[in-house]
Amino acid sequence: MADQKFKYIGRHRRAVEHRRFVIGRGRYAADIQLPGILHVAIVASPYASARILSIDSAEALALPGVHYVLTGEELQANIDPVLPGVDAPKVARYPLAHGVVRYAGEWVVAVVAESRAIAEDASELIQIEYEATPHVVDPEAGMADSAPRIHPQHGSNVILRKKFVWGGVEQDFAEAQHKLSYRVHWARSATVPIETFGVTCSWNDATQILDVWASIQMPKYPDQMAKSLRLPGNNLRVHYDVDVGGSYGVKRGLKHSILVGYLARKLGKPVRFLEDRLENMRGGDMQGPDRIFDVTLAFDGNGIVRSMRMRAIDDIGAYSGRSPLQLGKPIGAIVGPYRIQSVEYEAVSVMTNKTPQEAVRGFGQAPTNYAIESGIDKVARYLGMDRVELRLRNLIGKDEFPYLIPSGTHYDSGDYATVLGKALDAAPFDSLVQQRDALRAQGLLAGIGISTCLEPSGGNSSFEPLLNPKNQTTTWMDSCLVRIDLSGAVTALIGTSTSGQAHETLVSTVVGEVLEREPDSIRVLHADSLNALPSNSPVGSRMAIMLGGAAAGAAKKLRTKLMRIAAHNLQAPEAELSYADGDVVVTAAPERRISWDALVEISHRYYHKLPEGMEPGLQEKFVWEVPTGGKLPVDDRVQMYPCHSFEAHVILVSIDPQTGKTSIHRYVCGHDCGVKISPDVVHGMTYGGIAHGLGAALMEKFAFNEDGQLLSGTFMDYLLPSSKEVPSVTIVDHCTPSPLTEFGQKGSGESGYLGGPAAIASAINDALAPCKASIDALPMTPQAVWRALQQANSNQQGEKQYA
Amino acid sequence: MSNNLVQVEIKVNGVIQPRLVEPRTTLVDFLRDHLALTGTHIGCEHGVCGACSVLLNGDPVRSCCMFAVQANGMSVTTVEGLAPERGSLSKIQDAFCEKHAMQCGYCTPGMLIACHALVDKNPHPDEAEIREAISGNLCRCTGYQQIVNAVKHATEREEIEEGASHG
Numbered sequence A: 001m002a003d004q005k006f007k008y009i010g011r012h013r014r015a016v017e018h019r020r021f022v023i024g025r026g027r028y029a030a031d032i033q034l035p036g037i038l039h040v041a042i043v044a045s046p047y048a049s050a051r052i053l054s055i056d057s058a059e060a061l062a063l064p065g066v067h068y069v070l071t072g073e074e075l076q077a078n079i080d081p082v083l084p085g086v087d088a089p090k091v092a093r094y095p096l097a098h099g100v101v102r103y104a105g106e107w108v109v110a111v112v113a114e115s116r117a118i119a120e121d122a123s124e125l126i127q128i129e130y131e132a133t134p135h136v137v138d139p140e141a142g143m144a145d146s147a148p149r150i151h152p153q154h155g156s157n158v159i160l161r162k163k164f165v166w167g168g169v170e171q172d173f174a175e176a177q178h179k180l181s182y183r184v185h186w187a188r189s190a191t192v193p194i195e196t197f198g199v200t201c202s203w204n205d206a207t208q209i210l211d212v213w214a215s216i217q218m219p220k221y222p223d224q225m226a227k228s229l230r231l232p233g234n235n236l237r238v239h240y241d242v243d244v245g246g247s248y249g250v251k252r253g254l255k256h257s258i259l260v261g262y263l264a265r266k267l268g269k270p271v272r273f274l275e276d277r278l279e280n281m282r283g284g285d286m287q288g289p290d291r292i293f294d295v296t297l298a299f300d301g302n303g304i305v306r307s308m309r310m311r312a313i314d315d316i317g318a319y320s321g322r323s324p325l326q327l328g329k330p331i332g333a334i335v336g337p338y339r340i341q342s343v344e345y346e347a348v349s350v351m352t353n354k355t356p357q358e359a360v361r362g363f364g365q366a367p368t369n370y371a372i373e374s375g376i377d378k379v380a381r382y383l384g385m386d387r388v389e390l391r392l393r394n395l396i397g398k399d400e401f402p403y404l405i406p407s408g409t410h411y412d413s414g415d416y417a418t419v420l421g422k423a424l425d426a427a428p429f430d431s432l433v434q435q436r437d438a439l440r441a442q443g444l445l446a447g448i449g450i451s452t453c454l455e456p457s458g459g460n461s462s463f464e465p466l467l468n469p470k471n472q473t474t475t476w477m478d479s480c481l482v483r484i485d486l487s488g489a490v491t492a493l494i495g496t497s498t499s500g501q502a503h504e505t506l507v508s509t510v511v512g513e514v515l516e517r518e519p520d521s522i523r524v525l526h527a528d529s530l531n532a533l534p535s536n537s538p539v540g541s542r543m544a545i546m547l548g549g550a551a552a553g554a555a556k557k558l559r560t561k562l563m564r565i566a567a568h569n570l571q572a573p574e575a576e577l578s579y580a581d582g583d584v585v586v587t588a589a590p591e592r593r594i595s596w597d598a599l600v601e602i603s604h605r606y607y608h609k610l611p612e613g614m615e616p617g618l619q620e621k622f623v624w625e626v627p628t629g630g631k632l633p634v635d636d637r638v639q640m641y642p643c644h645s646f647e648a649h650v651i652l653v654s655i656d657p658q659t660g661k662t663s664i665h666r667y668v669c670g671h672d673c674g675v676k677i678s679p680d681v682v683h684g685m686t687y688g689g690i691a692h693g694l695g696a697a698l699m700e701k702f703a704f705n706e707d708g709q710l711l712s713g714t715f716m717d718y719l720l721p722s723s724k725e726v727p728s729v730t731i732v733d734h735c736t737p738s739p740l741t742e743f744g745q746k747g748s749g750e751s752g753y754l755g756g757p758a759a760i761a762s763a764i765n766d767a768l769a770p771c772k773a774s775i776d777a778l779p780m781t782p783q784a785v786w787r788a789l790q791q792a793n794s795n796q797q798g799e800k801q802y803a
Numbered sequence B: 001m002s003n004n005l006v007q008v009e010i011k012v013n014g015v016i017q018p019r020l021v022e023p024r025t026t027l028v029d030f031l032r033d034h035l036a037l038t039g040t041h042i043g044c045e046h047g048v049c050g051a052c053s054v055l056l057n058g059d060p061v062r063s064c065c066m067f068a069v070q071a072n073g074m075s076v077t078t079v080e081g082l083a084p085e086r087g088s089l090s091k092i093q094d095a096f097c098e099k100h101a102m103q104c105g106y107c108t109p110g111m112l113i114a115c116h117a118l119v120d121k122n123p124h125p126d127e128a129e130i131r132e133a134i135s136g137n138l139c140r141c142t143g144y145q146q147i148v149n150a151v152k153h154a155t156e157r158e159e160i161e162e163g164a165s166h167g
Helices: A072-078 A116-123 A169-175 A221-228 A254-267 A277-283 A323-327 A329-333 A365-383 A387-394 A416-426 A429-441 A463-467 A503-515 A543-570 A596-605 A679-698 A756-771 A782-802 B027-034 B091-098 B108-121 B127-133 B145-166
Strands: A038-044 A050-056 A066-071 A107-113 A127-132 A158-166 A178-186 A198-204 A209-214 A236-239 A271-274 A291-299 A305-317 A342-351 A445-457 A478-484 A490-494 A523-526 A577-580 A583-586 A589-594 A619-624 A643-655 A662-672 A730-734 B006-012 B015-021 B053-056 B059-062 B075-077
Touching (some): A038 A254, A050 A107, A066 A072, A066 A116, A107 A116, A107 A254, A158 A323, A169 A291, A169 A305, A169 A342, A209 A254, A221 A236, A254 A271, A291 A365, A305 A365, A323 A329, A323 A342, A329 A365, A365 A387, A365 A445, A387 A445, A416 A643, A416 A662, A416 A730, A429 A445, A429 A662, A478 A543, A490 A503, A503 A543, A543 A589, A543 A596, A543 A619, A643 A756, A679 A756, A679 B145, A756 A782, B006 B027, B059 B108, B091 B108, B091 B145, B108 B127, B127 B145
Parallel strands (some): A038 A271, A490 A523
Antiparallel strands (some): A050 A127, A158 A342, A178 A291, A198 A271, A291 A305, A445 A643, A478 A619, B053 B075
């Protein structure tokens, strides 16, 4: 139900963006066609670790249509490296390798030609001599002193190791009746958008501007690209009116962009690089977290969890961007939705000879949620307690907000037990139990899965100073400029591209709400980086909160200005006026009014009718800092994200014991993200997040062999869920408004994904429990389930033999 | 290469398009690079994701997995040709907008092709038939639910209208 206090917010509205998508008029990076454009193909390393002995490009350069062959030697001499998000200045990263390669698939040479086909032909003519050197692919082996060093100058393969102790962990553990330790693995998967990364750059000798069109979703992208290319920021213009064909965190092709930008400037011609699928999967540097969690929970006989010790070892691959910070963000919800009063958390990021890790939906939260939820289920099983009852005993109560967790974040608001209850009722839970038992009676394995998880939202970067004291960043703003032109039409400018979040719909709905103008009449433009105000891009489920807040702020300034002009012309105090659909009336005498059109005309044409000293025209900007943000950590504690959405998953699965294949029979997600500005958009993200979580839980893995070769570089072996695997999902909404935001909204861009894998793992382990089997690693593929069943079977036979 | 071009005539969205192409030009590159029909997208180039789907003589095919020369003399419909006329939308396109059946829009052209192919042969599909028909088109945004809802919406509405006209 739409909230009656809103005119447009919360109501069904067709997304503005869809009009162009359904007629084939989206404008993606690959659609940018410039005259005389040149194309890039990449020669990649076949070795996980090797010295480059020689590179011979003569034959390739002799091929008609080939313009240039770029090596790492030239590139590294002429640009600055991209440095990690943590304090490790010796772990430098360049688009092309020079001297050594550190993973199979690393880019070594770029060939530029008149067509991609010719560039690929030429790339096969490049002769590179390598000498293989020792490599390491296992992160725990990589932590050993004797392990081959990925970056010898750094001195260790560990790029981040930091232990936090929040609260009386020692005492809570000493006093606890029970302790339970476990290890779970989150496998290396990623969001794998259907569009690969693409970038086109064009350099103009006269203006000295490098124009960039890229499928990008990344904070500070123009700044970092300009810095690496040694250009002042105003010599680089990133065009944000490029539709991004999916990202969910990973579309951060900084190395691609720096490479193409360098080539465009060097050659004085437009240049583009579009990854093919293998380049994307192997050398695109967009694989996700790859974690081993060692957890111990301390709890009493009633199932009250008092304390937690967690160590997370994350394998970030051969180079570091912001990936180690993905261990930092979950600190803002390290106790999940539970009243766990103390926590010890050790974050360890390890480099190996694998493809580098990139930000993935949730920025590390989904793996951590999976680790916590696995433990909650294990405690229930250990105590013989119902999993729902155990959760209800530990969930933070709705009257306890704002709730301060041990690591320094206040949760803003919520009603977790009610949302869980709604999901259980919708299932309905009793029926799930009956269906599970009926499936078991048919000889199938069947189980019910539960998860209750937080979705921190309103993306901030508080984890940067927390994990890297040299980084004192506390600003993480977003902004919007709104103008009303002489015709009375409203236009809003935003400084980021969209990758499916419907920002044009969001901003026009919000501006329409504030100005009381029809949202479909409001145009929203993705400005370029030289024309736009600062944005930190749609990371951390932030745009409903931050872009929505910025747009509302700018619109409110305009509304205030219109009221002042009306008061001046109606000769009445503002307090006695009412604003209605853009017109302003004297509340007590409605015949005294001034219309929107008249106010607009006064603003643009009649300076003599403006209040003294007022700027003419109607154009306002608003730059908003993250609410609750702006502070540095104190005693290793900091407010991470401002808002906290909540999700409860309740599902029923069955497993064919002959094949190990899992089928999902019922999927319910209770969801509370506060006030929904665009309900269809929010639901869509939740459905999509669940599908994405299903992939991570059951199907998707970037598998490497012992030689460090990627085994799943195509969609034939890296399996994405289709409409046959993803079940019909029931979403049950609940609304606890956030007290921190303009309309009570919270973020939802990561919903579904943050609790889905935990729920599916929970269901599978419930299904396997009667066989005394269990799995503590994702993805739970048919092979993995089958192996777990065989293992349990042989264990039981062993027990019989020795009985 | 340029010394080895082949003449093709392919009817695309109702217009016969004669072009000289390299034999190795794929159908999707022909559509995008030679005809500037960029609505058809490239996702995997190995026939799995379905983003490049077009109708070839009315049947959905992967345009990344065939050469333009193989389509010589045939009729191709791309996403740009699905609407009955410029400025309007097909029922499926309209339902995709109404039911929020997309987010980033990248798989959408291929998905629309799959749904048109389905509804051409089966005007009133049930959910299982819809899921089967789109199972060769991968989407990372929607979890398919709102796509299924859109196809149901487009095809159920037709039933209501028929019922009304008979009533």
